[in-house]
Each structure stands twice: as structure tokens, then as C-alpha cells.
Amino acid sequence: xxxxxxxxxxxxxxxxxxxxxxxxxxxxxxxxxxxxxxxxxxxxxxxxxxxxxxxxxxxxxxxxxxxxxxxxxxxxxxxxxxxxxxxxxxxxxxxxxxxxxxxxxxxxxxxxxxxxxxxxxxxxxxxxxxxxxxxxxxxxxxxxxxxxxxxxxxxxxxxxxxxxxxxxxxxxxxxxxxxxxxxxxxxxxxxxxxxxxxxxxxxxxxxxxxxxxxxxxxxxxxxxxxxxxxxxxxxxxxxxxxxxxxxxxxxxxxxxxxxxxxxxxxxxxxxxxxxxxxxxxxxxxxxxxxxxxxxxxxxxxxxxxxxxxxxxxxxxxxxxxxxxxxxxxxxxxxxxxxxxxxxxxxxxxxxxxxxxxxxxxxxxxxxxxxxxxxxxxxxxxxxxxxxxxxxxxxxxxxxxxxxxxxxxxxxxxxxxxxxxxxxxx
Amino acid sequence: xxxxxxxxxxxxxxxxxxxxxxxxxxxxxxxxxxxxxxxxxxxxxxxxxxxxxxxxxxxxxxxxxxxxxxxxxxxxxxxxxxxxxxxxxxxxxxxxxxxxxxxxxxxxxxxxxxxxxxxxxxxxxxxxxxxxxxxxxxxxxxxxxxxxxxxxxxxxxxxxxxxxxxxxxxxxxxxxxxxxxxxxxxxxxxxxxxxxxxxxxxxxxxxxxxxxxxxxxxxxxxxxxxxxxxxxxxxxxxxxxxxxxxxxxxxxxxxxxxxxxxxxxxxxxxxxxxxxxxxxxxxxxxxxxxxxxxxxxxxxxxxxxxxxxxxxxxxxxxxxxxxxxxxxxxxxxxxxxxxxxxxxxxxxxxxxxxxxxxxxxxxxxxxxxxxxxxxxxxxxxxxxxxxxxxxxxxxxxxxxxxxxxxxxxxxxxxxxxxxxxxxxx
Ligand SMILES: Nc1ncnc2c1ncn2[C@@H]1O[C@H](COP(=O)(O)OP(=O)(O)O)[C@@H](O)[C@H]1O
Ligand SMILES: Nc1ncnc2c1ncn2[C@@H]1O[C@H](COP(=O)(O)OP(=O)(O)O)[C@@H](O)[C@H]1O
Ligand SMILES: [Mg+2]
Ligand SMILES: [Mg+2]
Ligand SMILES: [Mg+2]
Ligand SMILES: [Mg+2]
Ligand SMILES: [Mg+2]
Numbered sequence: 122x123x124x125x126x127x128x129x130x131x132x133x134x135x136x137x138x139x140x141x142x143x144x145x146x147x148x149x150x151x152x153x154x155x156x157x158x159x160x161x162x163x164x165x166x167x168x169x170x171x172x173x174x175x176x177x178x179x180x181x182x183x184x185x186x187x188x189x190x191x192x193x194x195x196x197x198x199x200x201x202x203x204x205x206x207x208x209x210x211x212x213x214x215x216x217x218x219x220x221x222x223x224x225x226x227x228x229x230x231x232x233x234x235x236x237x238x239x240x241x242x243x244x245x246x247x248x249x250x251x252x253x254x255x256x257x258x259x260x261x262x263x264x265x266x267x268x269x270x271x272x273x274x275x276x277x278x279x280x281x282x283x284x285x286x287x288x289x290x291x292x293x294x295x296x297x298x299x300x301x302x303x304x305x306x307x308x309x310x311x312x313x314x315x316x317x318x319x320x321x322x323x324x325x326x327x328x329x330x331x332x333x334x335x336x337x338x339x340x341x342x343x344x345x346x347x348x349x350x351x352x353x354x355x356x357x358x359x360x361x362x363x364x365x366x367x368x369x370x371x372x373x374x375x376x377x378x379x380x381x382x383x384x385x386x387x388x389x390x391x392x393x394x395x396x397x398x399x400x401x402x403x404x405x406x407x408x409x410x411x412x413x414x415x416x417x418x419x420x421x422x423x424x425x426x427x428x429x430x431x432x433x434x435x436x437x438x439x440x441x442x443x444x445x446x447x448x449x450x451x452x453x454x455x456x457x458x459x460x461x462x463x464x465x466x467x468x469x470x471x472x473x474x475x476x477x478x479x480x481x482x483x484x485x486x487x488x489x490x491x492x493x494x495x496x497x498x499x500x501x502x503x504x505x506x507x508x509x510x511x512x513x514x515x516x517x518x519x520x521x522x523x524x525x526x527x528x529x530x531x532x533x534x535x536x537x538x539x540x541x542x543x544x545x546x
Numbered sequence: 547x548x549x550x551x552x553x554x555x556x557x558x559x560x561x562x563x564x565x566x567x568x569x570x571x572x573x574x575x576x577x578x579x580x581x582x583x584x585x586x587x588x589x590x591x592x593x594x595x596x597x598x599x600x601x602x603x604x605x606x607x608x609x610x611x612x613x614x615x616x617x618x619x620x621x622x623x624x625x626x627x628x629x630x631x632x633x634x635x636x637x638x639x640x641x642x643x644x645x646x647x648x649x650x651x652x653x654x655x656x657x658x659x660x661x662x663x664x665x666x667x668x669x670x671x672x673x674x675x676x677x678x679x680x681x682x683x684x685x686x687x688x689x690x691x692x693x694x695x696x697x698x699x700x701x702x703x704x705x706x707x708x709x710x711x712x713x714x715x716x717x718x719x720x721x722x723x724x725x726x727x728x729x730x731x732x733x734x735x736x737x738x739x740x741x742x743x744x745x746x747x748x749x750x751x752x753x754x755x756x757x758x759x760x761x762x763x764x765x766x767x768x769x770x771x772x773x774x775x776x777x778x779x780x781x782x783x784x785x786x787x788x789x790x791x792x793x794x795x796x797x798x799x800x801x802x803x804x805x806x807x808x809x810x811x812x813x814x815x816x817x818x819x820x821x822x823x824x825x826x827x828x829x830x831x832x833x834x835x836x837x838x839x840x841x842x843x844x845x846x847x848x849x850x851x852x853x854x855x856x857x858x859x860x861x862x863x864x865x866x867x868x869x870x871x872x873x874x875x876x877x878x879x880x881x882x883x884x885x886x887x888x889x890x891x892x893x894x895x896x897x898x899x900x901x902x903x904x905x906x907x908x909x910x911x912x913x914x915x916x917x918x919x920x921x922x923x924x925x926x927x928x929x930x931x932x933x934x935x936x937x938x939x940x941x942x943x944x945x946x947x948x949x950x951x952x953x954x955x956x957x958x959x960x961x962x963x964x965x966x967x968x969x970x971x
Contacts, residue, residue, distance in 0.1 A: 283781065289727050289728075291780065292727045300721070303714075305717065309713050319884070345891070345894055351879070355717075357783075358781050455777050460742045466769060
């Protein structure tokens with residue numbers, strides 16, 4: 122892992138960079154220089170600026186390119202009034218490397234990390250790579266998406282869980298990631314608490330959703346369910362999860378899928394990742410009516426999203442269970458091979474595990490949907506619908522579905538049932 | 547916290563003491579000297595030696611007394627062939643202090659700790675204090691036991707959970723205790739794995755229990771349940787639990803109850819502590835027939851144990867819920883006061899929480915019973931029944947009950963039902 126002689130240049134070890142000072146910084150970071158092919162003449166540097174929390178610079182030179190991401194000690198889109206530890210860059214780097222080792226096809230390579238400066242340099246995913254959320258808004262099909270994301274989730278979650286690891290290794294890793302406490306705190310606040318109470322950070326399409334928002338605050342059964350999900354999030358160290366796996370953390374082309382931005386990663390419930398993805402797919406689905414126009418009624422595309430939802434879970438299920446079977450002799454802590462010593466027993470254990478995981482995932486999917494409609498951070502899927510009334514209608518249907526899903530998630534037995542329920546909304 | 551100039555005396559910072567070298571050690575530890583009233587003449591030092599893992603010295607002088615406990619880097623009752631980190635003394639000390647601060651009436655005071663030497667000096671619980679297990683075998687009633695133990699469990703578990711703490715404080719504490727990984731590993735092995743497979747450490751009353759032991763290894767549903775409990779133990783950081791709360795970790799008189807020996811403590815599921823206690827009470831109950839003789843048929847005493855079981859859960863329930871209500875304004879992470887803002891909502895949340903906790907507790911109670919009959923470490927309740935056939939009969943009934951309990955725990959709705967089920971065995 123590289124480091125620069127930052128003590129000289131930046132007495133406190135940290136300085137917020139900009140497009141100009143970044144050039145100087147790069148000169149003193151050999152690994153970045155080498156990613157740029159050694160040629161620092163005529164560098165083009167552009168801050169991307171569509172992220173909420175951090176600064177991302179795209180650096181392109183004549184012989185190579187690189188993305189440089191810097192975390193500042195506060196939340197970018199709010200400002201210095203909302204401090205947030207820049208150590209999040211350290212955890213992002215750790216997980217890019219760990220998930221990258223487990224699933225190199227779907228995680229960009231990290232070239233360089235500087236802890237004091239909270240800087241990660243990684244592979245630049247050039248166009249035609251685009252943020253998945255933007256592709257979904259544009260109505261573009263990604264035929265391999267479910268295949269790729271199920272592969273990413275199955276591998277990263279399985280291999281960091283007690284299905285594969287010893288409790289000893291697991292506890293050591295869990296302890297390390299407990300340091301990412303401020304990022305977890307942000308999730309606890311904006312996903313699990315604020316949407317269910319009066320909070321000055323909440324926003325919604327007013328006045329259309331005023332009564333919906335109020336009814337969430339008064340929905341006893343919803344609040345009981347979300348409290349259970351919150352406790353699961355806070356207490357259950359099931360696997361090293363990405364922690365922010367929405368469609369804005371995925372970059373895609375027709376043939377390739379790359380997961381970025383795991384700065385919220387920690388050992389938490391697997392369902393939080395799976396649910397983030399499924400929930401954001403469902404939001405994309407309900408937003409389609411707002412994007413329909415005379416040239417495209419989006420009906421075919423809506424069906425593709427539904428297929429993707431169903432495939433994502435089903436492929437994840439199959440890949441995850443395959444990894445379990447293939448690694449049975451390794452004997453992770455949870456199901457030792459000499460206790461789980463018959464095929465029947467393993468099948469029963471797997472069925473129970475996958476059923477519980479499905480229910481967790483649906484609960485978290487619902488929580489992630491709700492918070493994107495009535496909480497602090499909204500999604501472009503809806504924000505880009507300029508007709509406010511249309512947008513509010515899409516949001517209302519999403520909310521209605523999400524509330525039902527959170528309350529009845531344990532009744533769902535398959536992804537097919539999930540898709541039917543979406544269609545019935 | 548004290549420390550001795552051990553670098554001089556013990557070049558490696560650690561030395562296993564004995565009754566002779568302990569005197570020299572004490573001289574260089576002012577806090578121990580002061581607990582002994584400053585008078586080191588005519589010290590009586592006796593190693594107690596009834597513990598499985600560590601060495602415990604009772605030191606009595608003319609002006610004071612103290613217990614000195616030392617952890618060696620292996621398991622005492624096995625020997626150097628089974629290494630075990632002496633850091634367990636550090637975690638024992640931490641929890642004696644933390645639980646002691648939360649419930650001073652039921653935890654002995656710590657006078658001194660030396661991390662390199664793995665030594666804790668604490669209050670000597672003089673006779674008539676006796677290890678509770680011995681009292682239960684002797685058929686002695688402790689009228690305040692349920693009251694005291696429910697108080698201890700309610701306070702230590704509530705105040706170290708997310709019902710009271712912020713997620714931030716909680717995660718920091720969880721991380722600290724993840725260092726006690728070797729002790730957790732021992733539990734995972736001897737409680738959750740070995741009893742359910744062939745293992746050279748397992749022992750049982752052979753040949754009487756041979757088929758019972760085999761049928762456990764072949765009991766699919768039991769093995770599925772125990773795997774779930776094991777995952778809960780490994781993954782769920784619910785509260786700072788004692789980790790070894792059997793009747794051999796409690797010292798009692800008629801009026802006082804003291805909890806010792808939290809060397810297995812970590813952030814785990816609350817039900818593991820409650821279950822350890824209930825499970826060991828149930829073992830004591832089933833052992834009574836083996837202790838009955840012409841002078842005492844133990845029928846009255848059996849009823850007292852049943853009452854104690856019922857009272858322990860019911861009082862725990864009430865005290866725990868009271869703490870929840872009293873501290874509602876503090877707003878722990880799990881149920882923020884401005885989300886859980888009506889009495890009805892709080893009652894529903896409490897009912898669900900307590901019901902889940904009851905079921906967890908029954909599952910762990912069953913696991914703790916089973917492992918004491920077919921695993922490595924047995925209990926004096928049965929071991930002291932010299933008629934082997936009688937002992938095997940008591941063990942068989944315990945096993946039968948524990949298997950049923952583990953498999954059907956979620957159907958139990960009250961401690962009364964638990965007691966009825968015991969009576970029906
Ligand atoms: N490796 C990369 N290659 C290309 N673009 C990237 C890369 N990483 C980030 N970006 C761009 O920068 C934006 C913000 O990055 P992200 O890691 O999501 O930051 P934040 O943590 O602030 O959300 C992304 O939406 C994407 O457009
Ligand atoms: N504070 C104390 N006062 C009196 N006796 C104690 C005290 N602590 C331990 N003992 C005695 O020493 C025995 C072993 O102590 P314990 O802490 O349980 O050790 P171990 O960890 O080896 O099980 C206890 O069963 C009890 O008889
Ligand atoms: Mg992002
Ligand atoms: Mg981010
Ligand atoms: Mg379930
Ligand atoms: Mg003990
Ligand atoms: Mg002990």
C-alpha cells in the first residue's frame with residue numbers, strides 16, 4: 122500500500138485537494154503515476170461531483186487513466202456542518218480489496234491508498250460505463266446484470282460469513298470493521314429512524330405525500346418492523362456487506378458490471394445488501410410510468426426490470442447454495458461438516474437459511490425504498506420526473522408497496538411471489 | 547488499576563504462581579496489601595481448586611482477606627496440551643467492573659488487576675458463602691435467589707444493550723470484547739459442536755446413555771436448531787453477557803447472591819445468560835431424585851426449584867420491562883423515543899422483544915443442559931449421584947426434556963408452561 126511524504130507538504134497529514142493541487146499530489150504518488158503510464162503531461166482532471174459524500178476526480182493522461190477519490194471530514198452535499206470521519210476511505214479501500222479478491226470480475230482494481238489523506242486511487246471505468254441508475258432511468262436493458270450482481274453478492278457474502286470462515290477469523294474481521302461506526306450511524310439515522318419521525322432532514326413531494334408521510338409516522342406495525350430491522354442491522358455480524366448497494370453504486374456496460382463505493386461496509390446482515398439492490402430495482406420499476414412518453418410506454422422495459430428482480434434473487438440463491446455445497450468440506454463455523462453429515466440435513470439447513478435470508482432481504486428492501494421517498498436522500502429515478510404530480514403518483518405506489526412488503530415479508534416464499542405482488546400494486 | 551514491577555522479577559512478564567510465590571507477589575502489590583489491612587504476618591493461603599480453568603487462592607490475614615485468581619495460558623483441568631489465552635483474565639476483570647458498576651449488590655469488588663500476570667484480586671466471599679450448585683445439591687432453599695439473579699440479569703443486560711446505549715457506544719464496546727475470541731471459541735466447541743458429533747472429548751454415563759448419545763448425533767431437527775443457536779451466539783452482539791452463568795458461577799448465602807467468574811464474557815445474545823441459569827436450574831431439578839433418601843424425599847425441594855425457575859423468568863421480565871420504561875427518555879438506539887411515541891407502541895415492542903428473548907433463552911437452556919450430559923464438562927449435580935443407574939436415569943430425563951425444549955421452544959408462552967413441561971417429563 123503506498124503512502125506519500127505528506128508530513129512535509131501537509132503538516133496535519135491531511136488537505137482537501139482540488140483539481141489543481143491534485144496534480145502535485147499525483148507527482149509524489151508513484152503508484153498513481155504508474156497507473157497513468159508514467160506520463161504526466163497534458164493530464165485532464167475533472168471532478169465528477171455526482172456523489173453525495175465524497176470528491177471523485179477522473180484523471181486521464183495520454184498513456185493511462187485513474188480515478189482518485191477523496192473523503193473530506195464532512196458530508197459533501199451538506200457541508201462542514203455535518204462532520205463525518207474521513208476514515209470511511211480506509212474501510213472503502215479494505216472492502217474494495219477484500220471483495221475484489223473474492224470477485225475480481227465485478228470490483229475495480231485499487232492502485233493506491235493514502236490513509237492520512239483519505240485518498241483511494243482506482244481503475245477508471247471509462248465510458249461506455251455508466252451508473253446503473255442512469256441506465257435504468259434511460260430505459261436501457263442490461264442482459265447480464267442479474268447474472269453479475271448475483272455472482273458478486275453470492276461470492277462476497279458467502280466467503281465472509283460463518284458458512285465459510287471460522288468464528289475466530291470472523292470475530293477478528295468483525296472487530297476491524299466496527300471502526301466504521303460513523304458510517305453505520307448515518308445509516309441508522311437516515312434509513313431506520315428519521316423516516317419514521319418528525320425530522321428536519323426529511324423531504325417529500327409536498328403536498329401530495331403529506332398524508333402518506335404522516336401515516337408512516339402513525340403506522341404502529343410498520344414502526345415495530347423497522348425497529349426489528351434496525352436491531353438486526355446493529356447487532357448481527359453475518360458477513361462483510363457493501364452497506365450501500367443501491368443502483369448508484371454500480372457501473373455497467375452491456376457486458377460488464379462493476380460495484381463501487383463500499384464506504385459503508387461492515388459486518389452486518391446479508392439481507393441489507395440484497396435488499397438494497399432489490400429495493401432500488403423496485404423503485405426503478407415504479408418510476409418507469411413517470412418516464413414513459415409517446416415514443417416509449419416503457420411496458421417492455423418494466424417487464425425486463427421485473428425479470429431482473431426475479432433472476433437476481435433466484436440466481437443469487439442458486440450460486441450461494443452452490444458455494445455452500447462446493448465448500449462443504451472447508452467446514453465454516455456455522456455448519457461443521459461432521460455435524461451436518463447427511464445430504465438431507467444440509468438441504469434442510471440450506472432451505473431454512475435461504476428462506477430467512479429472503480425475508481430479511483425483503484424487509485431491508487422495503488426500508489431502503491421508504492427512506493428514498495420520505496427521508497433525506499432521494500433517488501434520481503423519481504427526482505428526474507419533472508411533472509410533480511406524476512412523480513408523486515409513482516412515489517405513492519412505491520410507498521404503498523414498500524409498507525405492505527415490510528409488514529408481510531415473512532409470508533413471501535419466492536421471488537415469483539414478490540414480482541406478482543409488485544404487479545398487483 | 548495496579549501493576550507490579552514484574553519486569554524485574556519475571557523477565558517474561560508472566561509467571562505461574564503457587565501458594566509460596568504468591569506471598570512475594572502480594573508484597574509488591576500495594577492494593578492487595580491494603581485489602582489485607584496492611585498486615586502480611588501469618589497469612590493463610592489456600593488454593594481452592596474446584597474451578598475448571600484457573601487457579602484461585604484464598605488469602606486470609608489477621609486484618610483482612612482477599613481472593614487472588616490467576617489464569618494460566620492453558621486449561622487447568624486438561625493441562626498444557628490445551629492452550630488458552632490468559633487474556634481471559636483481562637475480560638473477566640472488565641466485566642466484573644462493568645457488571646459491578648451496574649449491579650454492585652451482586653458482584654464482588656475488584657481490588658487489583660495485573661494484565662501481564664493475568665491476576666485479579668477481588669473480595670473474598672467468606673463462608674457461609676457457598677457455590678450455589680453445592681447448595682442445590684444439598685437441598686438448601688435460597689428464598690431471595692430468583693429476586694437477586696433476576697435483578698443481576700435485568701440490570702447487566704438492559705444497560706449494555708441497544709435499549710439503553712447508542713449504537714456508537716455499543717459498537718465500540720462490542721469491538722473491545724471481540725478480543726475474548728478464544729473463550730468464545732471454547733463455548734462454540736464444547737456447547738454447540740462436540741455434543742452433536744463424535745468427539746474424543748465427549749463423556750457420558752456409559753453404557754446407559756449410549757443410545758441416547760447416538761440418537762442426538764442422528765437427530766436432524768435437533769442439529770438444525772443447535773446450528774441456529776450457534777449462529778446467534780457467534781453473530782448477535784445484543785448485550786455484554788456473562789457468558790458462563792451456571793450455578794457454579796454464583797455464590798450464595800441465605801441473604802446474598804454474588805456472581806463470579808465472567809471470563810467468557812462478550813457481546814452476545816442475552817438468552818445465553820438467561821438460558822445458562824434456567825438450564826442449570828432444570829438440571830438441578832432432575833438431579834434431585836438422585837439425591838433423595840429416606841430422610842428427605844426432596845419433593846418439597848423440587849417444588850422450590852420449580853418456583854425459582856418460574857420466579858426467575860417472571861421477575862426478570864418485570865424488572866427488565868421496568869428498566870425499559872424508566873429509561874424511555876434516554877432513547878437507546880433500538881427504540882428511539884420519538885419513533886416509539888405511544889404507550890401502545892411501546893407495549894407491543896416490549897411484548898415482542900420479551901417473547902423472542904424467552905424463546906432464545908429456552909433454546910440456550912436446552913443446549914447448556916445437553917452439553918453437560920454428553921459433552922466434555924459435566925456437573926456435580928449428576929456426578930455426585932453415586933448410584934450410576936440412578937444417575938443415568940436422572941440424566942436421561944434431563945436429556946429428553948432438553949431435546950423437546952430445544953425443538954419446540956418457540957411454542958412456549960410463559961414460565962408457567964415451562965414448569966408444566968418439566969413436571970410432565
Ligand atoms: N472507478 C470509477 N470509474 C468511473 N467513475 C467513477 C468511479 N468511481 C466513482 N465514479 C464516479 O463518481 C461518482 C461518485 O462516486 P462514488 O464512489 O459513488 O462517491 P460517493 O461516495 O460520494 O457517492 C459515481 O457516481 C461515478 O459517476
Ligand atoms: N471471590 C471469591 N470468594 C470466595 N471464593 C471464590 C471467589 N472466587 C472464586 N472462588 C472459589 O474458587 C472457585 C473457582 O473460581 P472460579 O472463578 O469459578 O474459577 P474458574 O474460572 O476456574 O472456574 C469457585 O468455585 C469458588 O469456590
Ligand atoms: Mg456513491
Ligand atoms: Mg459513497
Ligand atoms: Mg423469518
Ligand atoms: Mg468457575
Ligand atoms: Mg471460569
